[in-house]
Amino acid sequence: MLPLLIVAWWLAASALQMVNSYLVPSPASILQTTVVLVQKGVLLKHLTTSLYRIIAGFGLTFLIAFPLAVLLGTNRWLTPYVDPLLHFIRHIPPISCIPIFILWLGIGEASKLAIIVLAAFFPVFLNTLAGIVTCDPKLIEVGQIFGLSRMEKFRRIILPSALPSIILGIRLGLGYSWRALIGAELIAASAGVGYMIIEAEQLSRPDIVIVGILVIGSIGYLIDHAFLKLSHLILPWNGEKASHDRFTAKGAL
């Protein structure tokens, strides 16, 4: 309902010339620009570039964060050794690392992947860790009673118990990756939706800037929505809880 009201206001403001059409192009011109960008393949090119970076960067994040969380969650004695460093890194905004990543890794793909890893690591890591360490000890005792080995207890009790938390971490991590990537592409890139926006700004094309913003929001929403649907399929016992966990998750703030 709210988006419809905003569009209605936008249409009315444009039609009544209440706003400067250069600064706030009309919905019709935005639609026209979108069609042109799609027809020329520009939008698809930038979008696929950004999505490829997300998939690669987030995949890399998961490969680092998940095993580390499992290691720390199942070997609590390691925590004091790793905790200070992790808490130090957690407070660094990924965007602030872009200059040093460009210096170290160049302006190519590596620096973007590094930004995504930094942005998505903590939601995935902290939520996976929380899921593992908060597994109900009473359930673990059940595994102990029925003779499950340490590995079986992890695979059959701890991991399924942590799954809602892990999936929540992935959802949050994907959202954070998307936002951080666009930030990185705004600063240093030659392709991607962020680059498309900054290039449009330099060319004085606010219509393309707005198309880029709308695409970012839409893709972020679609990724989140698809993952929510997927989590309901993967976690049928978890009901509607997952959709309400977004704001209470570790690393969400």
Add this chain to the structure above:
Amino acid sequence: MTVLLLKGLCKEYPLRQQRVQALVDIELAIAEGSFVTIVGKSGCGKTTLLRIIAGLESRSGGEIVFTPSDARVGMVFQEPRLMPWLMVEQNMALAMPPGRDGKGMQQTVEHYLEILGLTPFRHAYPAQISSGMAQRVALGRALCYNSDIILMDEPLSALDAFTRRTLQQELLHIFQEHKKTILFVTHDVDEALIMGQRVLVMDRGRIVQDYPVPFPYPRTVGSEPFFRLRENVLQAITGDANGEEVIRDEKEAGVGFCGRHGGRADIGFFD
């Protein structure tokens, strides 16, 4: 045959500057195929005893001997402790990992689903079934494990009276049909006497009375001998009885008196 033998079992743990004795010199033999109930006040050591037998807690001294030595020990807790992500039949099969018990797994689960009246709910998740039903699943899980001895820690105490009565009957039916060895902890004296062939009374970490219950199943609480035995057990729990009174009552009731484990005067809760 004795399936479980406890020799001088002790458990103590530190509390501030003192050592608390949770279990003191427990001597107990559980015969195969017997239903033994343990009653006592809260904090008398019933649950600790069960948890040590189950291997969930360490003991401070004494010995636990299972026959056979690799006996399977199943346990049903006060709360069902079902895995929320597993359906009823999967929860029951949890105790039987594939490869361990092989092909008969599905048949065993189906068998106990049927016995416990859970077949229509086999594909339900724990959140979708009642607490009584969930406790049935927990019982089914212990049965599927093919336990040599099943430990039950107040498994019916959280249920309403009607469900509790129904499950008592079902449990007794399973016990009689399958000749399982059951060690059942409860704080309900009636339940202990309705269910058990033998009632152990615990007080401050010791087994202070051991009563055989000679009444045939199904039992009712209304008969005079049952009532007298109930009074004896209650007196033993509250510590109002002395040995002579108990023996006299036992003779009048026609119930055999099995003995008294340790006097009350030397019972020390704190060292």
